[in-house]
Structure formats: structure tokens, C-alpha cells
Amino acid sequence: MNSNNAQNLQTCPVCGVSITEDGQVNFSNGIPGTRARLYARVCQYAQKSECINQETKLIGEIQSEDGFESGEDLHIPVAFSSSR
Numbered sequence: 001m002n003s004n005n006a007q008n009l010q011t012c013p014v015c016g017v018s019i020t021e022d023g024q025v026n027f028s029n030g031i032p033g034t035r036a037r038l039y040a041r042v043c044q045y046a047q048k049s050e051c052i053n054q055e056t057k058l059i060g061e062i063q064s065e066d067g068f069e070s071g072e073d074l075h076i077p078v079a080f081s082s083s084r
């Protein structure tokens with residue numbers, strides 16, 4: 001009954017990526033990442049109940065580098081003058 005190419009591989013029907021039992025996310029291209037990275041890049045935008053990567057306990061803490069690279073369209077408020 002064992003599928004020999006995957007151990008409990010889950011595929012998110014929304015995002016189209018597979019997640020291994022130990023939480024490694026295999027993107028369709030690029031290097032494998034984490035649930036946090038998947039969430040930061042895909043799932044938080046998908047927001048579908050079918051998405052299997054919605055549990056914050058499993059996702060864990062999202063690091064800033066999990067998102068898309070900086071230098072895209074970040075609007076940083078420059079109005080904050082450093083008050084001291």
C-alpha cells in the first residue's frame with residue numbers, strides 16, 4: 001500500500017505545491033522551501049478554504065525573507081521623521 005515516491009506527500013489543490021510530512025514545500029520551480037515561505041508567497045493571497053496551508057501552528061513564524069524579494073513595490077512611509 002506504500003506509494004514509493006512520496007511519504008505522506010500532501011498537495012495543495014489551491015496553490016499546486018506539495019508538502020512533505022516533515023514540512024518541506026516543493027514549489028513547482030525553484031528550490032524547496034518551508035510552509036512559512038509558501039504561505040508568504042502564495043497561500044495568504046489565495047485565501048481559499050481548500051488550501052491545506054492555513055494552519056498558523058504548522059506555518060510558524062514568517063520571516064521577512066520568506067516574502068518576495070524587496071525592491072518590488074514596497075511603499076515605505078517616509079513621513080516618519082525620527083523623533084528623539
Ligand SMILES: [Zn+2]
Pocket residue numbers: 012014015016042043046051052053
Ligand atoms: Zn495553499
